[in-house]
Amino acid sequence: QSELTQPPSVSEVPGQRVTISCSGRRSNIGTNGVNWYQQFPGEAPRLLIHDDDILPSGISERLSASRSGTSASLAISGLQAEDEADYFCGAWDDTLAGPVFGGGTKLTVL
Amino acid sequence: QAQLVQSGAEVKKPGASVKVSCKASGYGFTDNAMHWVRQAPGQRLEWMGWISVGTGNTNYLPKFQDRLTITREKSASTVYMELHSVTSEDTATYYCARDLELLAGTLDVWGQGTTVTVS
Numbered sequence: 001q002s003e004l005t006q007p008p009s010v011s012e013v014p015g016q017r018v019t020i021s022c023s024g025r026r027s028n029i030g031t032n033g034v035n036w037y038q039q040f041p042g043e044a045p046r047l048l049i050h051d052d053d054i055l056p057s058g059i060s061e062r063l064s065a066s067r068s069g070t071s072a073s074l075a076i077s078g079l080q081a082e083d084e085a086d087y088f089c090g091a092w093d094d095t096l097a098g099p100v101f102g103g104g105t106k107l108t109v110l
Numbered sequence: 111q112a113q114l115v116q117s118g119a120e121v122k123k124p125g126a127s128v129k130v131s132c133k134a135s136g137y138g139f140t141d142n143a144m145h146w147v148r149q150a151p152g153q154r155l156e157w158m159g160w161i162s163v164g165t166g167n168t169n170y171l172p173k174f175q176d177r178l179t180i181t182r183e184k185s186a187s188t189v190y191m192e193l194h195s196v197t198s199e200d201t202a203t204y205y206c207a208r209d210l211e212l213l214a215g216t217l218d219v220w221g222q223g224t225t226v227t228v229s
Binding site for chain 2: 003032033035037044045046047050051056088090091092093096097098099100101102103104
């Protein structure tokens with residue numbers, strides 16, 4: 001299965017900025033937009049960003065994202081304790097004709 | 111407001127089948143595709159398959175091709191996921207998720223999840 005690669009964990013102190021990377025292949029990130037999801041323990045994922053950099057209504061503007069080639073990144077500025085969660089990237093894969101996901105990155109706010 | 115409500119937790123013996131339902135409300139049920147995604151404890155999200163609710167067309171991840179069936183009942187605004195011949199490796203939380211567009215893999219509304227335990 002074509003899967004996306006993320007770092008297992010990142011950490012930063014409150015108020016600072018953190019970035020989470022996501023790498024894939026030409027058949028997914030290289031061709032299609034990237035989505036980012038947030039998940040708290042015991043809860044369903046929530047869509048944070050879609051089509052590379054679009055924030056759905058209600059999502060904090062402290063979040064931003066970008067895509068270049070077969071990689072993408074999510075940035076969270078002004079870190080708050082409430083940002084501590086797992087973050088997953090996802091993208092449509094043309095080979096599978098379905099979405100693929102990253103392994104998730106656990107964000108710890110120190 | 112779009113919402114997906116899934117059926118309750120299931121406990122199954124190895125070799126059995128499990129069927130999970132996902133009832134949609136608050137939007138045009140046939141306007142979007144519906145995906146099923148599962149997550150084993152501490153693991154990544156794993157896409158399993160989708161159904162185009164309007165047409166009934168489906169596509170499954172190859173590893174599930176032989177034992178996964180996704181159907182829909184338009185009159186009940188409900189999508190079903192049935193997994194056959196389950197093993198302990200199928201123990202996971204199963205989510206239905208709406209595609210933001212007709213079919214783009216952008217999952218903007220998620221069900222609350224259904225825990226399936228195979229033991």
